[in-house]
Amino acid sequence: MGSAISLRADFGGEHLRRLARQTRDAAQTRRLLALASIYDGGSRSDAARLGNVTLQIVRDWVLRFNAHGPDGLINGKAPGAKSRLNDGQRAALALAVERGPTPYLDGVVRWRLCDLVRWLWEEFRVSVSEQTLSREVRAMGYRKLAVRPKHHAQDPRAIEEFKKTSPPVVAGIAFGAAKGKRIEIWFQDEARIGQKNKITRRWAMRGTRPSAPHDQRTRSAYIFGAICPKLGKAAALVMPWCDTHAMTQHLAEIARHVADDAHAILIMDQAGWHMSNTLVVPENITILPLPPKSPELNPVENLWLFMRENWLSNRVFKSYEDIVAHCCDAWCKLESQPWRIMSIGRREWASGF
Incomplete structure (x- = not known):
């Protein structure tokens, strides 16, 4: 069996307990107290019982704490699935939105999400849902806005x-x-x-x-x-x-x-x-x-x-x-x-x- 991973030396048990009293994050408090017991000489099994988790999870806490300090014990947002669009496809999508559809080619006079979904498939063979595409175009800064009138023959x-x-x-x-x-x-x-x-x-x-x-x-x-x-x-x-x-x-x-x-x-x-x-x-x-x-x-x-x-x-x-x-x-x-x-x-x- 491999040896236990040592905790970083720039913290101590009393320090972690003081941080646990100050934080408002319940999950971080539980993890800080569990690691504080290790600093005080307790076993990893004692820390697992204190945190009501397995030894493997305690090991994960130690790795996160050693890498990022107390902030590493705060629950982060899950990264989620990898985006279906790369940077080049996003740039092409932005250009298409700015340019607008060509009626005789695209069959519409304004882009709808379903039209852009079809355009992405025809251009890049990338299949996305309308909900996913809506999040993408909003993240790029686009919104549906009321247009100002513009005469077709103006100078x-x-x-x-x-x-x-x-x-x-x-x-x-x-x-x-x-x-x-x-x-x-x-x-x-x-x-x-x-x-x-x-x-x-x-x-x-x-x-x-x-x-x-x-x-x-x-x-x-x-x-x-x-x-x-x-x-x-x-x-x-x-x-x-x-x-x-x-x-x-x-x-x-x-x-x-x-x-x-x-x-x-x-x-x-x-x-x-x-x-x-x-x-x-x-x-x-x-x-x-x-x-x-x-x-x-x-x-x-x-x-x-x-x-x-x-x-x-x-x-x-x-x-x-x-x-x-x-x-x-x-x-x-x-x-x-x-x-x-x-x-x-x-x-x-x-x-x-």
Whole structure:
């Protein structure tokens, strides 16, 4: 029979008992006391009886203690099965997720877990479950996130140029049309809310098919909305149509929300009723048009998404008046939460204005 493995010499029985009194880990306490009895001259059999384990386990404790000290006697997390993906396959998976699927090759326009499982098998002949793949992509930092709208025909260079040139333009307006007044940056857009309404996701028991009311009628109204993210202010009108007259009324409403000692720069897209020659622009507002086909520069687009998902979807509107009432109620909720306007509406490229 082999000789017993000696305990490391930099500890003693009294030292281990003192550590046992200090620790809150019951398993570590039991092991420290068992090893302390060995330091005091007790046999390995006595230590095994004290720890209520076998001699082989006491030997394992000695090896762990000699290698890592008292911390080696704390239960660690089991390493689990070896990962099915290596570093090269993870890099290829990350590249595929970033690039997105090719519709005519992959047959889908967005990756689902089942699609990525199939892709891994076709590329590397590696078989993984959807649950395992979900843990892998989450460990790589990926989450399912709501996307910002992006026009298919936009010019990325024009967008970057707008971000670079808009601060000097704002500065020029501040010393020109604003006559030295304080500048408020506003964003404006419209949203159509109608009886043919959106249906959103909702919590339900796994395996069930939740339902939501959905109407096929076509009565609708338009929310003309504008926000000042820096100050958390908002101004809106609910109109039955979307034209130059309605836009003129909305500009007047925005002008009433601009502080007396301020001048508003209103950033919005180049819709026809925004750029019309007959549009009446108040004196305390200067319009700064966005580049064509660049909705992601306008944070009001994200406000519409938030309002639809939380306040305006999954319901049936009885009439046009009912649509108007719900639109007004939703916007009033938004106005009462300036912190939400600041959170959703703030854009890093516009923070220097």
